[in-house]
Amino acid sequence: MTESPYNLAVRDCFANPLHVGDVVGGVTAYFDDQGMRIRISAGIVDRLMAELRFRAWGCPHVIAAAELFCRQFEGRDAQDLEQFAVGSIMHDLAVPTEKTGRILVLEDTVRSLRVAINDRLIIKQD
Amino acid sequence: MTESPYNLAVRDCFANPLHVGDVVGGVTAYFDDQGMRIRISAGIVDRLMAELRFRAWGCPHVIAAAELFCRQFEGRDAQDLEQFAVGSIMHDLAVPTEKTGRILVLEDTVRSLRVAINDRLIIKQD
Amino acid sequence: MASDLIYLDYAATTPLHPDVAECMRQVQSEAYFNPASNHTAGRLSLAIVNNAAAELAKLLNVSLTTLLWTSGATESNNMAILGAAKQREHRGKHLITMRTEHKAVVDVFRFLEKQGFEVTWLTPDSDGQLSSDRLEAALRDDTQLVSIMHINNEIGTVQDVAGIGSVCRKHDVTFHVDGAQAAGKIAVDLATLPVDLYSLTAHKFYGPKGVGSLYIADGISIEPLMFGGSQQRRMRPGTLAVDLIAGLGEAASVARRTMADDLSHLSALKQQLTRGLQDIDGLYINGPSEGGYPGILNVGVKDVEGESLLHALEPLCVATGSACNSQSLEPSYVLRAIGRSDLEAQSAIRFSLGRLTTPDDIETAISLYCQAVRKLRSMTPGAAL
Amino acid sequence: MASDLIYLDYAATTPLHPDVAECMRQVQSEAYFNPASNHTAGRLSLAIVNNAAAELAKLLNVSLTTLLWTSGATESNNMAILGAAKQREHRGKHLITMRTEHKAVVDVFRFLEKQGFEVTWLTPDSDGQLSSDRLEAALRDDTQLVSIMHINNEIGTVQDVAGIGSVCRKHDVTFHVDGAQAAGKIAVDLATLPVDLYSLTAHKFYGPKGVGSLYIADGISIEPLMFGGSQQRRMRPGTLAVDLIAGLGEAASVARRTMADDLSHLSALKQQLTRGLQDIDGLYINGPSEGGYPGILNVGVKDVEGESLLHALEPLCVATGSACNSQSLEPSYVLRAIGRSDLEAQSAIRFSLGRLTTPDDIETAISLYCQAVRKLRSMTPGAAL
Numbered sequence A, B: 001m002t003e004s005p006y007n008l009a010v011r012d013c014f015a016n017p018l019h020v021g022d023v024v025g026g027v028t029a030y031f032d033d034q035g036m037r038i039r040i041s042a043g044i045v046d047r048l049m050a051e052l053r054f055r056a057w058g059c060p061h062v063i064a065a066a067e068l069f070c071r072q073f074e075g076r077d078a079q080d081l082e083q084f085a086v087g088s089i090m091h092d093l094a095v096p097t098e099k100t101g102r103i104l105v106l107e108d109t110v111r112s113l114r115v116a117i118n119d120r121l122i123i124k125q126d
Numbered sequence C, D: 001m002a003s004d005l006i007y008l009d010y011a012a013t014t015p016l017h018p019d020v021a022e023c024m025r026q027v028q029s030e031a032y033f034n035p036a037s038n039h040t041a042g043r044l045s046l047a048i049v050n051n052a053a054a055e056l057a058k059l060l061n062v063s064l065t066t067l068l069w070t071s072g073a074t075e076s077n078n079m080a081i082l083g084a085a086k087q088r089e090h091r092g093k094h095l096i097t098m099r100t101e102h103k104a105v106v107d108v109f110r111f112l113e114k115q116g117f118e119v120t121w122l123t124p125d126s127d128g129q130l131s132s133d134r135l136e137a138a139l140r141d142d143t144q145l146v147s148i149m150h151i152n153n154e155i156g157t158v159q160d161v162a163g164i165g166s167v168c169r170k171h172d173v174t175f176h177v178d179g180a181q182a183a184g185k186i187a188v189d190l191a192t193l194p195v196d197l198y199s200l201t202a203h204k205f206y207g208p209k210g211v212g213s214l215y216i217a218d219g220i221s222i223e224p225l226m227f228g229g230s231q232q233r234r235m236r237p238g239t240l241a242v243d244l245i246a247g248l249g250e251a252a253s254v255a256r257r258t259m260a261d262d263l264s265h266l267s268a269l270k271q272q273l274t275r276g277l278q279d280i281d282g283l284y285i286n287g288p289s290e291g292g293y294p295g296i297l298n299v300g301v302k303d304v305e306g307e308s309l310l311h312a313l314e315p316l317c318v319a320t321g322s323a324c325n326s327q328s329l330e331p332s333y334v335l336r337a338i339g340r341s342d343l344e345a346q347s348a349i350r351f352s353l354g355r356l357t358t359p360d361d362i363e364t365a366i367s368l369y370c371q372a373v374r375k376l377r378s379m380t381p382g383a384a385l
């Protein structure tokens, strides 16, 4: 009967975030909007995002979204970031539509991370 | 805790009226006002009101007032009717002031009874 | 209650159904929280409120979002009538109601008259019935609101809400129904009835006192009566009384289950009562002799004064006129409107029966009534001798 | 309630005191009648209502006839403010209140602004306090009504009702006090306080939800908010909820007995809580650091987001801002009015303590709060690296 405003996935990601922190020497992206702040850093090994860490200041949905992103993409090819979709995060975390703007902060951060990783890879290839 | 709008005296007079009826051949007075109707008849023996009877159409206070009047004056000298006071009936029966008009119907009836008895006594003396 | 009292005043108020009492006790001890509170406990209470709304919605066959919680039918009526009149003031200042409405409707219209609205006060026929033709004839171009009660609280007349509502729809006039005596007692299907606003109160159908509801059909908007806070879509502020609301929901649920049985129980009792009284000389029924709500029987009797009759009837708990104005001695304006004289109206006694009324209660009522009439008549002076 | 929850939201609502619950149960089963009914059963209920009025009158030190029953403080506030403003409209259309009032006052004044009244919105000092000098300076020739709350529901500020009231008396201005958070919790002596209208609600002091009262001083008259029936001297119609009223009376009686103990219990707990939190870096108190109502402690903390803090605090049931608007995420206007930024206001947590709160609850609250702040801060990005 007790309906929480956060679904199980949010509550789990919020209560047990496994990816809080920074990857020292990793690629980092930061975004700050709508009063939300997200920083993600990635440790890159052979195009793979071997390690993903986040820090976030925001409501439980934002924190859970950052954690879920890390859970989903850690260990995958940096190319896969193209597949990142706000819609699927919104769905998995049952984010209320009035909070869409906040989740877009994560999207911005991820986009900027992709760019930064590509830059790094290009530099390496050079 | 259950406060009745009628005090004990009203409830007793209403529940157990001992003087309902007519004195056949007695002196009778009738009054009709404010939607109340009262008739009182008296059986006179040597200036004494040996028997008093009433009929009434009205609220419990009016009925009780008529009964109480009979209880108080039966057996007494007709002269004593001068002592009849609405105030004391109102007090004994805790009649709410908004019902004063109704009790005045009893006063009118008693006054007219007094006149009628006096008439009868004068006739007899003649 | 003193055990010798016989309560035949269910139209004034009813006791809590045991399931309702139990439900309220549980909520009071386990979920007494503020449903507006943003924490686990608050959400528990909110879920209970939503559940109760679902129960009430089922009873009336409406969607959940059309229902507002109020403190009772008096508030619902005030909110509906004042709120609709003000909201549609631009449309016209003519309003229509009936002379036999409850005070909680009558006095609201009287107030609106003072505010510059014009009110047509329709008189029903001698059964208390208003035909939709009579209503239609009273409509004007500037009529914006009609308020007609569902069941009359004094005489039990059941109005033709469907017919009256159709006329209102046809003329685009808002239609409010005071359903205080109908909800939970007879079938009220607001999905099919052409009604815009419907008032109800829980304590008339074995729910708690102090809580009611106002149904506002989709597309209808009214001005709020009170301001403050964002509860109930800003239409009715104040902390939701979760236990009262749960009680109302439970009462609605019980009513749905028992309505058919309730009605046949009441019909049988009313028949018994009517038969038992019919031989009294000078007795007449106030209100419909047939087709009225079976829980109410209002009778008058010639040559008997009302207040004395009532007192002589103790330990019967019955009403003279409406419960709400029975402290005053004025003859009922409802009975006057259906054509009774002051004197006739004064002797009126309303028997209102309920779930717990037994045939024995009715027997006792009959014999007390007969005795009282006999006694009072025996006291009546014929005329001046 | 799930047994692991710790309820520290007594300012939102309280559980029934066991004596209140017991009293209500008894009334519900033995005297559920309509107090307006003119029969033995009705009079039994009427006597219970009168008895409850006597209890409330004793709590406030007023005469019985100055008290009206309402559905709660929201209704009392609406009735008082709308009713007084309209009644004295001829006297002037200028009204005064404070920015830190409850929504059930703020929104009523906003409505009156739309109706052509002019409202001065006073800002209190950073403790939430309004001096009587500030008020006096705001008075004009056409000021007719001042409404100032007794205890602030978010930050616990206790206003100088005596001082403000004297100023109002001096200038013949009607003075309304929203006492929802004060009645039954601190001494309120309306025989000596210069107050014309006083609102209260039972569920804030261990009485039932859905019932409150409005005190109207002798000589003050206001327009009614609702119409219908002759109950309550025509000032507030509707069937009296005898069980709720009895519960309010019982709660008043309990409050009189236990008030001194309650206050020292709360003071000790508040001290414990304040001490336990004081070492947290960046913590600050919203509201008076001294002299506030001991049942309320509102704290903010730097660099922590409010919604996440609240969620991290579970199973603590506490409020962010007012219970009544905690479903929305807007920063509290009360905290903004005492000078907090949006960001500061967002991290505010109101602990409100009550009779059943234990030192263990406070210990748990302290440790959960410290943990939550630590955890959220550990997640916070410093800035772009």
Ligand SMILES: Cc1ncc(COP(=O)(O)O)c(C=O)c1O
Binding pocket: C011, C071, C072, C073, C074, C075, C102, C104, C149, C151, C152, C153, C178, C179, C180, C181, C201, C203, C212, C323, C324, D238, D239, D240
């Ligand atoms: C027809 C009708 N309307 C309205 C009401 C008012 O209901 P409440 O007293 O619960 O507000 C009543 C009962 O008193 C009623 O019978």
Ligand SMILES: Cc1ncc(COP(=O)(O)O)c(C=O)c1O
Binding pocket: C238, C239, C240, D011, D071, D072, D073, D074, D075, D102, D104, D149, D151, D152, D153, D178, D179, D180, D181, D201, D203, D212, D324
């Ligand atoms: C200061 C204040 N005023 C008014 C109210 C409204 O009380 P209620 O919700 O009981 O109507 C509250 C509580 O919500 C309050 O704290």
